[in-house]
Amino acid sequence: MPDSRRRVVVTGLGLVAPQGRDVELAFADLMAGRSAISLNAVGDAPHSATIASAVCKDVDAAPILGRGRNATLDRVSQMAVLAASAAWVDAGIDNLPEEERERSSVLLGTGVGGAQTTEKGYRDLFLRNRSRLSPLTVVQCMNNAAAAHVAQLFGLGGACYTYSVACASAAAAIADGVRRIRAGDCDVTLAGGAEAALPYGVVKAWLSMQVLAPAADEAAARDSCRPFAADRGGLVLGEGSAILVLEERERALSRGARIYAELAGVGSSCDHGHITAPLASGQLRALRAALRDAGANNDDVRYVNAHGTATPEGDPVEIDALRQHFGDLAPRLPVSATKSMHGHLMGASGAIEALITAMAVYKGMVPPTAHRSELDPACLGVDHVLGEGRDVGELPLALSNSFAFGGSNVVLAFRAP
Amino acid sequence: MSAPEMDSLSLIRQVIGKYCDAAPEAVVPEATLADLNVDSLSLAEMLFALEDTLGTSIAEPTERPQTVADLQKLVEPFMGALAAKASSS
Secondary structure, X not given: OOOOOOOXXXXXXXXXXXXXXXXXXXXHHHHOOOOOOEEEEEEEOOEEEEEXXXXXXXXXXXXXXXXXXXXXXXXXXXXXXXXXXXXXXXXXXXXXXXHXXXXXXXXXXXXXXXXXXXXXXXXXXXXXXXXXXXXXXXHHHOOXXXXXXXXXXXXXXXXXXXXXXXXXXXXXXXXXXXXXXXXXXXXXXXXXXXXXXXXXXXXXXXXXXXXXXXXXXXXXXXXXXXXXXXXXXXXXXXXXXXXXXXXXXXXXXXXOOOOOEEEEEEEEXXXXXXXXXXXXXXXXXXXXXHHHHHOOOHHHEEEEEOOOOOOOOHHHHHHHHHHHHXXXXXXXXXXXXXXXXXXXXXXXXXXXXXXXXXXXXXXOEEOOEOOOOOEOHXXXXXXXXXXXXXXXXXXXXXXXXXXXXXXXXXXXXXXXX | OOHHHHHHHXXXXXXXXXXXXXXXXXXXXXXXXXXXXXXXXXXXHHHHHHHHHHOOOOOOOOOOOOEHHHHHHHHHHHHXXXXXXXXXX
């Protein structure tokens, strides 16, 4: 790694998660293996369904935006505003000078943007026979609404972009945040993602794919997401937002900022194989690119926050890629899939998992895959952290994997500061 | 103030509370929407919500409502139907 390169650190974390909005408490919950997945009804009868899902409570950005403006935002944008505000405060950059704000970026990922507004529009038109829609429908459901509202909130005048790369959306946003700071476009970037895609129509689309984990009751719902388990039943949908303050390292050091982790490497690739079935070869390209970018050796890596969705197809491929790359080191490589507790936040999953990985590095703690079920033989060969987390003291380097439908892969490498 | 006006004011107060931070007692006929911090986007969404409550389409106002009284004028033609609907349900 060339020493002359501008380096990027994480100085602020903001979270709206099924576990809550307090990062410390949420991380403690994850370390204890506590799942926030429950049984939830979506839609209105007769157009309704009940699924295991991970839902955020008390999502209301009115205390930040005022009731008037808040009422003009879809839930996904409200989540992003809440997460961004928390990250901003956490980073302690409220005194960011005007000229720096004008250069600072907002880069967010989302899969489907304002899905609730979209569904409400269809309900109004086709079920209620209304002749017109809310005049704010377009600006509430457009994918870049969340990023735009965050930029307005803090007066950030640099690039304001939205990445829609299915389940790798937020990871792609964070990766580009690193690249932009390195390139000198800006010194501060708010990067992450938001997803509030649990209306009936979206849920039915997922149900049709037959990839959602079934759950007969609350207890079953809580334990329904079992990545790498022999009896895994599929993925569990979740919602939420996580936003990281990325900052040029010298700037952060000069102001005495708390540094959670250095975002030392990013790697991107495409499987170019199949619209849903992942390929280890594509994942390996992203993994190797991230490690090369970080200037890291294989034995530096002490934790992988896996994409681990708990689908029959996806989990073995991811473990295969890790086995192929880490070889003899793989059996001692701690791996977990925190989706077992916060669900799959789709376009925001790369953000919440980046946040968790940054916290893992900061605290020297490895969160678990929540279950203790028997593992799928096809998923063996790494050190699965099951049931509860491990306090490992220090974590030199950790990876966060995001692998999307469409074959897009992003791997983020976090180094202890 | 006549009874229908009271009814329309109550309705406006009920709906406007979701679109601004003003106290209910500040929502009086002479109050301007600007004073209540209801901007053009909030107003558009609020008119749509009023239609939802009334169960009808309010005619597109030829001039943008400026005051609470202007909003009352928009909804008053429908208050009787709303009262009838409430008493029959």
